[in-house]
Amino acid sequence: MKISMFRSGEIRVFLEKNQVIILQKANQLLNCSQSLPYVGKACLEVNLQKLCKMAEEIKNKLLLYIRLDEKIVFPFFEAHIPRLSPLIHIFQEENKEIKKSLRKINQTLKSIYSAENAKEQKLCIESVGEKIAFFYYLIQSHFEIEKKSLYMCIDQELHSDEQSLLFRNLNNCGSVASIMKDKR
Numbered sequence: 001m002k003i004s005m006f007r008s009g010e011i012r013v014f015l016e017k018n019q020v021i022i023l024q025k026a027n028q029l030l031n032c033s034q035s036l037p038y039v040g041k042a043c044l045e046v047n048l049q050k051l052c053k054m055a056e057e058i059k060n061k062l063l064l065y066i067r068l069d070e071k072i073v074f075p076f077f078e079a080h081i082p083r084l085s086p087l088i089h090i091f092q093e094e095n096k097e098i099k100k101s102l103r104k105i106n107q108t109l110k111s112i113y114s115a116e117n118a119k120e121q122k123l124c125i126e127s128v129g130e131k132i133a134f135f136y137y138l139i140q141s142h143f144e145i146e147k148k149s150l151y152m153c154i155d156q157e158l159h160s161d162e163q164s165l166l167f168r169n170l171n172n173c174g175s176v177a178s179i180m181k182d183k184r
Helices: 010-038 041-080 082-114 118-157 160-171 174-180
Strands: none
Touching (some): 010 041, 010 118, 010 160, 041 082, 041 118, 041 160
8 A cells, every 4th residue: 555645643543554454353363263162073174274364364464564663664763763772672572572472373273283182182272272362462562562652753753854754665665555455
């Protein structure tokens, strides 16, 4: 999604909308994982496939978002508001934790298929639900702090020429369109 004209506040709103889209997808993933232990054996395979598809979709959107943070947003803030560097380093570490959490979810989803018996499969299903809940609350917290600290600085501390430069950098990034593409 390319934005043709820059208006004050638009960058922050745009970044926050990306967060909302990802959180909505993560919430759907959480809801699906919470219902998984209660589906009948006949529906388990269909629901597992749905969960795997949702997990892959959120992973793709979130990795694009993290790449946007790491390649554009974080370096921009470090260059223009250096006192935010310690906070940015915390966000970078949280991004690593988010990626690690995604890997654990995918590993646990695979282990459901390779479970040797119903009891082991049930434990894997419970485990994936716990991992998805942890993941959801991790990104929810990360986004909220990012919004209230980093994104607020866009309007409050960046000059209009700096905002325009950030706007152009974001607007030229192909991954932005990919994140916003699916607003379901």
